[in-house]
Amino acid sequence: MKLNQIVLKDILRRKRRVLYAALGVVIGTMTVVGVLTIAYAGENRIYGQIEKYGANLTIIPDINSIDTKLGNLSLGTLTVGENYISEANLPKIRDIADGEIRKALDINDNLPIATIAPRLYVNAPVRGITVIISGVLPEDELAIKNWWQMSAGKYIAADNEAIVGAMTAQVLKLKVGDEIPLNGSTKLVIAGILDETGSSDDYQVVVPLITLQKAFGKEGLISSIDIRALCNACPVEIIATALNQNIPGIKAIAVKQIANSEMDLVTKVNRLMISLAGITLIIGVFGVVNTMMSSVHERTRDIGIMRAVGASRRQIMQVFMLEALVIGVIGGVLGYFTGTLLAYGIGPVIFEGVSIRALPQFIPLSLGIAVAVAAVATVYPAIHATRIKIAEAFRSL
Numbered sequence: 001m002k003l004n005q006i007v008l009k010d011i012l013r014r015k016r017r018v019l020y021a022a023l024g025v026v027i028g029t030m031t032v033v034g035v036l037t038i039a040y041a042g043e044n045r046i047y048g049q050i051e052k053y054g055a056n057l058t059i060i061p062d063i064n065s066i067d068t069k070l071g072n073l074s075l076g077t078l079t080v081g082e083n084y085i086s087e088a089n090l091p092k093i094r095d096i097a098d099g100e101i102r103k104a105l106d107i108n109d110n111l112p113i114a115t116i117a118p119r120l121y122v123n124a125p126v127r128g129i130t131v132i133i134s135g136v137l138p139e140d141e142l143a144i145k146n147w148w149q150m151s152a153g154k155y156i157a158a159d160n161e162a163i164v165g166a167m168t169a170q171v172l173k174l175k176v177g178d179e180i181p182l183n184g185s186t187k188l189v190i191a192g193i194l195d196e197t198g199s200s201d202d203y204q205v206v207v208p209l210i211t212l213q214k215a216f217g218k219e220g221l222i223s224s225i226d227i228r229a230l231c232n233a234c235p236v237e238i239i240a241t242a243l244n245q246n247i248p249g250i251k252a253i254a255v256k257q258i259a260n261s262e263m264d265l266v267t268k269v270n271r272l273m274i275s276l277a278g279i280t281l282i283i284g285v286f287g288v289v290n291t292m293m294s295s296v297h298e299r300t301r302d303i304g305i306m307r308a309v310g311a312s313r314r315q316i317m318q319v320f321m322l323e324a325l326v327i328g329v330i331g332g333v334l335g336y337f338t339g340t341l342l343a344y345g346i347g348p349v350i351f352e353g354v355s356i357r358a359l360p361q362f363i364p365l366s367l368g369i370a371v372a373v374a375a376v377a378t379v380y381p382a383i384h385a386t387r388i389k390i391a392e393a394f395r396s397l
Helices: 003-013 015-053 087-105 138-144 166-172 209-215 236-246 255-298 300-308 313-350 362-386 390-395
Strands: 057-061 064-070 073-080 115-126 129-136 150-153 161-164 179-182 186-194 204-208 224-228 250-254
Touching: 015 255, 015 313, 015 362, 057 236, 087 115, 087 224, 087 236, 115 138, 115 179, 115 209, 129 138, 129 166, 129 209, 138 224, 161 166, 166 186, 179 209, 186 209, 204 209, 236 250, 255 313, 255 362, 313 362
Parallel strands: 129 204, 161 186
Antiparallel strands: 057 224, 057 250, 064 073, 115 129, 115 224, 150 186, 161 204, 179 186
16 A cells, blocks of 8 residues: 555544644634735735825925923923925926936936926815815826816816815715805806715815915915826935925925835734734644644554554655645645635724735745644654554554
8 A cells, every 4th residue: 555545544534633733734824824915905005095196205394393391391382384385496396306307317308207286275164164175286286196087077177167076075065067155255166076086185175276375365375295206216215305405494205205104014013913823833833743643642553563564764754744744735725715714804904995805826825834834743743653663563452
């Protein structure tokens, strides 16, 4: 009888014990696959949001908060800096952004490269409810937010037109063609209603920048600036540094830096969960060792008979390692599927709104981990089995 037939016969005879041994491996691989699936989905969600955001850089006023104290008595927080950015800085910002891109990519022409979209925010009442009015340069804003779609009407085409976010239109019961006042004097016509985006755009009224500036006496002022460099190789961190060093009163932030901050949190969560998975795998190893040792004691007679008919220690070792292989494959397959189910269950709890999907590329990893765990756990019981003497085996009869 061949070794693989002996192993198959023993497994079929002791199905329950084999499943118990595989269970420890399943739990370990399940945890690893679940963690990696959740981590993959979380990273994709973060990078997908950044890609959808459109801008590579965002510029805001350089405002600092200082805690004022009298001895140990806190007197509150003091804000230092302007709440707005001067529109006069836009040409300087373009020169620096385009200059760094030309330098990095060795571009010689003087045509504009980056898309620069300034924005002014004002809180104002519309139909008795205070909403955020966002003043934009329509063409540049649409170039930054190229995912915008209109659910009704059309995009801004004149200075007296506005578009409204999906939630704002729903709450204020606005429709295309309605008129809304702007600071009691200017009348705006609703040209279109945005499709729901899942962002703050859903709660805003978007109007031309110059119209909002004139209506509220904020000529030459903007609240923030988005810059889209339109290339993956553009040196956004270098651009941000150059802007911060050369233009006072602003703070330029590379969107990648925001992503890295979020990814740091994801990495810490992943490390914690991988540590738990590692502990689970170690527990699984001891479970397999215990099961295989019990198997060795139960099969002392069988091992003795094998030795008596000429089986070598190496062949006995192979029997146990083949059994470990079977346990590993069972544990790996079940671990992959249960790990994926685990990710579906707890993924949305860890990362709100994350979309979990099965990842077939983790099947080889799951099998590899499971087989390795089962093999490592079987080494000691297999060595112990090879040391059983024929006389001892026959005394157990």
